[in-house]
Amino acid sequence: MTSLESSPHAVPGGAGPAKQIPPAAVARLTIYLRALTALLAEGVDRVSSESLAEASGVSPSTLRKDLSHVGSYGTRGVGYDVQYLNRHIAAALGLTHDWKVAIVGAGNLGRALARYGGFESRGFEVVAIFDADQMVVGSEVGWLRVSDAANLEPVLQRTGANMAVLALPAAVAQDVCDRVIAAGVRSILSFAPVVLQVPPGVNLRKVDMATELQILAYHAQRAQDPAGTD
CATH class of the missing domain: 1.10.10.10 (Winged helix-like DNA-binding domain superfamily/Winged helix DNA-binding domain)
Structure with missing residues (x-):
């Protein structure tokens, strides 16, 4: 994926x-x-x-x-x-270090990731979650309170976050990615449906679930119709 x-x-x-x-x-x-x-x-x-x-x-x-x-x-x-x-x-794999994760985007995906219990058992601590929607800011996700994305940089520095997960729409993903990098985070996992540009020295991984489903659909079609045209 x-x-x-x-x-x-x-x-x-x-x-x-x-x-x-x-x-x-x-x-x-x-x-x-x-x-x-x-x-x-x-x-x-x-x-x-x-x-x-x-x-x-x-x-x-x-x-x-x-x-x-x-x-x-x-x-x-x-x-x-x-x-x-x-x-x-x-x-x-670097899992003996302390990895502190900030999630940017408190929609359904961001909230689900923040609540996932498997991170802590594998050495990842979710320390912050952000959103720009003022109706969402201040709400609770597990033990975390959603921070205002306008305060992204100071909260990242205060929590010591060294990884970021972007669960954002494509339109704002690059701008937020740039801000995260400027704040000193060098490891980013993006769920945004867009190709992000990052400078050398920044580790970026992209998860595109729609693309993976399209690949599955291709293989499923081939399995159902192996004699189909290429």
Whole structure:
């Protein structure tokens, strides 16, 4: 559902330049992390590459190649230490840092995101939510109170937000994006149905649900009519 519009991720720590991880591998690492977290919840201590690959929906060779980007910690005949690998992937993805998220747009999508309980368990704290509609400003979303978008910059600085989610109409998305960047935020997730322009050094990811549904419709049509014309 997302498209990467920034430079590849890097493994943190260590001497010398950080090793770059290809964007596709980064996306799969998040899936491995989810599978490992589920295994930990079940009390599983070790897992084979075959089992972890199956739980993640990839081939064992793809899994091993992806894990080589963060260092391979499997032992032949024994498998991977689930807790250790979970911590190491989390560190490689930057999830050991404190990520404070501000949501701009308190419509249905913004409110749903603010209430989502899965963020905190994965290291993301939603610290602010904004809207320009004065009928919405001051209302409560979970434990948060909607702030006026006119006060975007001071609230971002006060809360220490270092990530922003844009749940906005296309017409205002670029202006708000520029303001967020000017306030010092360098990691942005946009749900706005428009291509945003950001300067070098800013990580932007775009989620376009309409496009994903169109792609699904294409594949569904092909499945129903495999003999159709190209």
